[in-house]
Amino acid sequence: MSTKDIIDTLAGIEPGSALDAIRARRLQARDNAQKSYLSLFEPIDASEVSLVERAAVAVFVAGLHGESPVSAFYRAKLAASAERAVLIEAIEAEIERGKTSGPYGAFPVGPLSTENKAGLIYRVSADRKPVLGARLSAALEHAHLLVFRPRDAASADMKVLLGAGWSNTGIVTLSQLVAFLSFQLRVVAGLRTLGASLGRPASAAANA
Amino acid sequence: MSAASTVNPPVVFTQDELGWVSWIDPLPEAELTERHFAGLVDRSRAKSEYFRLLVRDPEVLEARTKTDKDIFYNTADGLPRAERELAAAATSRYNGCIYCASVHARFASTYSKRRDDVQRLLDEGIKADLGERWNAVVKASVALAATPIAFGPDNIDELRRAGLDDAEIVDVINGASFFNWANRLMLSLGEPTK
Numbered sequence A: 001m002s003t004k005d006i007i008d009t010l011a012g013i014e015p016g017s018a019l020d021a022i023r024a025r026r027l028q029a030r031d032n033a034q035k036s037y038l039s040l041f042e043p044i045d046a047s048e049v050s051l052v053e054r055a056a057v058a059v060f061v062a063g064l065h066g067e068s069p070v071s072a073f074y075r076a077k078l079a080a081s082a083e084r085a086v087l088i089e090a091i092e093a094e095i096e097r098g099k100t101s102g103p104y105g106a107f108p109v110g111p112l113s114t115e116n117k118a119g120l121i122y123r124v125s126a127d128r129k130p131v132l133g134a135r136l137s138a139a140l141e142h143a144h145l146l147v148f149r150p151r152d153a154a155s156a157d158m159k160v161l162l163g164a165g166w167s168n169t170g171i172v173t174l175s176q177l178v179a180f181l182s183f184q185l186r187v188v189a190g191l192r193t194l195g196a197s198l199g200r201p202a203s204a205a206a207n208a
Numbered sequence B: 001m002s003a004a005s006t007v008n009p010p011v012v013f014t015q016d017e018l019g020w021v022s023w024i025d026p027l028p029e030a031e032l033t034e035r036h037f038a039g040l041v042d043r044s045r046a047k048s049e050y051f052r053l054l055v056r057d058p059e060v061l062e063a064r065t066k067t068d069k070d071i072f073y074n075t076a077d078g079l080p081r082a083e084r085e086l087a088a089a090a091t092s093r094y095n096g097c098i099y100c101a102s103v104h105a106r107f108a109s110t111y112s113k114r115r116d117d118v119q120r121l122l123d124e125g126i127k128a129d130l131g132e133r134w135n136a137v138v139k140a141s142v143a144l145a146a147t148p149i150a151f152g153p154d155n156i157d158e159l160r161r162a163g164l165d166d167a168e169i170v171d172v173i174n175g176a177s178f179f180n181w182a183n184r185l186m187l188s189l190g191e192p193t194k
Helices: A005-010 A018-024 A025-043 A049-065 A069-082 A083-096 A111-115 A129-150 A155-163 A169-195 A202-207 B036-041 B042-045 B051-056 B058-073 B081-095 B098-112 B113-126 B134-144 B153-162 B168-188
Strands: B019-022 B190-193
Touching: A005 A018, A005 A025, A005 A069, A005 A169, A005 A202, A005 B153, A018 A025, A018 A169, A025 A049, A025 A169, A025 B019, A025 B058, A025 B168, A049 A069, A049 A083, A049 A129, A049 A169, A049 B058, A069 A083, A069 A169, A069 B098, A083 B081, A129 A155, A155 A169, A155 B036, A155 B042, A169 B051, A169 B058, A169 B134, A169 B153, A169 B168, A169 B190, B019 B051, B019 B098, B036 B058, B042 B051, B042 B098, B051 B058, B051 B190, B081 B098, B081 B153, B098 B168, B098 B190, B134 B153, B134 B168, B168 B190
Parallel strands: none
Antiparallel strands: B019 B190
C-alpha cells in the first residue's frame, strides 16, 4: 500500500516495535482498517459526499473527542482541501459548542427507561448555518447525535438528512464516516496508552 | 422507507435472536453488481437488509467486513473468542445497541459457556460483577466507549493483573473499538424487531 498505515502513524507505532509486531499478527484487520480510511477519504466515487464534506465532518467528530494527534491530523486534511478559512473557523467554533460527555440518550420505553440520561441536543448555531450550508449543517448535527447519543437515533433523523439534500447512498457514507472515526479514534487512543505503558516496570503496574 | 408502524421493537436487552429493519432503502437484490458482491464479501449477505443497505458504499463495506472478521475470528496468539465477544457485548450494552448486544451476548455465551453471567451483564448493566478477568474486560471496553475516551493506564494495569498479555490487550482494544463503529450503524440506520 502506498500510504503509510494511518493508525500506526497516529498511535506513534514505529516499525520493529513491540506493538508493530502485535499488530502484524492481525494483518487483515490492520490492512482493512487502512483500506476503510482510504475508501472514506480517497474514495473512487465522491459524487454523493464531497471530499471537503468528509474532511469537515472528520474534524468535527475528532474535535468532539478532544485534542489529540487524530484531531490535528484531520484539521490539517481539511486545511489542505478547503479553500475557505472561514469554513475551518466555523467548524472549530461548532466543536466548542458541541463538546459534552457521552454516551447519553433514551432507551425504548420500558424497563430500561430508568437508565435514560438527558444531555445536549446539539444544533448548529443560526449564525454559522450560512457559512456551513444546509447539507453540512445537517451532517454535523447528525454526527453529534451519532457520537454522543446514538441510542436516540430515529427514522425522523433520516428524513432530516434527506430533506437537507443527502441521498440514501450519501447517508450510508456519512454514517460509515462517523462510525469509522469512532473506531479509529479509540484504537489510536488504546494503542497509545498501551505503548506508553510498555516502558513501565511490572511492579509499578502491580502497585498502581 | 420501511413502515415503522409494523415494527415490534424489543425494549430490554436479550440474548434472543432479533430482526432488524432499515429506515432508508437498501439496494434491491436484483440491482446488485459484481462491485456490490465484492463489497458484501460473502454472497449470502445479499439476503440481509442491513448489508444491502451498507453495500450502497461497497468499498467501505468490504474493508469494514474484513476488519471485523479478523478482529473477531482470528484467535491465533491472542484473546479467546469469548472475551472478544464480551468486549463487543459490553460496548453495545453501554452505548445502548440492543440488536448488537443480542448477537454478541449470544456468541459470548456460546464460547464461554457462562450464559448466566452474560445475562447479568445485559440485565444489571456494565457494573455487574463477573469476576476479575471479565470485569477488567468490561471496564476497559466501557472506558473506550466513553466520549471523551476514558481509557487510561489504570485499564491496562487491570487487564494485566487479570492475566492478559499485551497481544490480548490489543484484541480487547480492537474488539471494543470496532463495536463503537458497529453500534452507530445499527442504531442510526434502522431498528431491531422481535
